[in-house]
Amino acid sequence: MKSQSLVKVLLSFLLIAAGVFLILENIGIISVEISDIIAKNWPILLIVIGLKWFVDSFRDSKGGSWAFGSFLAIYASLVVLGNYGVLSFGFGDIWELWPLLLIYIGLHFLFFTKRKDKKGNGVKVTIDSDRGNTKNNHSFVGSHNFNEENWTVEPLEMWSGVGDYYFDFTKAYIPNRDTPITIKGWVGDVRMLMPEDIAFRIDATASVGDIKVLEKEANGVSKNLVYQTPDYEEAVQRLTIHLHLQVGDIRIDRV
Incomplete structure (x- = not known):
C-alpha cells in the first residue's frame, strides 16, 4: 500500500543521509557546527512529508492520509522545537503522545452512536x-x-x-x-x-x-x-x- 511504500522510502532516505553526513564530518568536509545545524533541523523533512501526505488526502483519491500525515507533521514539529530548547521533547518521546488516544475515544463518545458492550467489556480501539x-x-x-x-x-x-x-x-x-x-x-x-x-x-x-x-x-x-x-x-x-x-x-x- 501507499503508506508502506512511503515509510520504506523515508527510512531509506534517512539512512543514506545519515551515512553521508557522518562520512563528511569524519573526513573534515563539514564542520561540527554544520553537523549540529543538520541534527537540529532534519525533522523538518518529516514535517514536509507529513504536510504533503495531509494535503494529498484531499486532492488525490489514491494517496495521502489525513490522520497519519497530520500526526507525522505534529510529531516532527515537536522534535524540532525540542531541539531548540523551546520545550522538552525528543525523537524518542513519541510515546508521550499517547493521550491522543484518549482524544479519539472522547470524540467517539461525543459523535458516535452511544452503545454499551453487552458483556460489559472496555472500549476497544x-x-x-x-x-x-x-x-x-x-x-x-x-x-x-x-x-x-x-x-x-x-x-x-x-x-x-x-x-x-x-x-x-x-x-x-x-x-x-x-x-x-x-x-x-x-x-x-x-x-x-x-x-x-x-x-x-x-x-x-x-x-x-x-x-x-x-x-x-x-x-x-x-x-x-x-x-x-x-x-x-x-x-x-x-x-x-x-x-x-x-x-x-x-x-x-x-x-
Whole structure:
C-alpha cells in the first residue's frame, strides 16, 4: 500500500543521509557546527512529508492520509522545537503522545452512536465482527484501502473516528446482487472509483466538507447528495452506498 511504500522510502532516505553526513564530518568536509545545524533541523523533512501526505488526502483519491500525515507533521514539529530548547521533547518521546488516544475515544463518545458492550467489556480501539452477512469494523483512527486485485465486495458497515477510506471497485469482484455498504466517521475522506458498467446508488452527507459524485457536487455546511445511475432500479448487480462524515470530503469518480 501507499503508506508502506512511503515509510520504506523515508527510512531509506534517512539512512543514506545519515551515512553521508557522518562520512563528511569524519573526513573534515563539514564542520561540527554544520553537523549540529543538520541534527537540529532534519525533522523538518518529516514535517514536509507529513504536510504533503495531509494535503494529498484531499486532492488525490489514491494517496495521502489525513490522520497519519497530520500526526507525522505534529510529531516532527515537536522534535524540532525540542531541539531548540523551546520545550522538552525528543525523537524518542513519541510515546508521550499517547493521550491522543484518549482524544479519539472522547470524540467517539461525543459523535458516535452511544452503545454499551453487552458483556460489559472496555472500549476497544478496533472492533471487527460479522452480523449476518454484513462485516462490521469500528476503529478510532486509521486508514482503510480496498484496492487489491480481484478483492471481493461484501456487505460492509464501517466507522472510524479519524481515518480515510479508498475503494477501487474497478479491481473488485462484485457479485450479482445488491451489496450494501455503509461508511460513517467523524473526520476523514472517502474516495471511490467506479467502473463504467456497474449500477450504484450513493446517499452521502457531510456536516463540513465537499461532496462530489461524478458531475454532481454539494458544497458548504450540512449537505446531502443522493445520486443513482439510470440502470440502478433494474440492475441485478449493483451497489447501495451510504456515506456520512462529520468533517471531510467525499468523492466518487468513474472510469
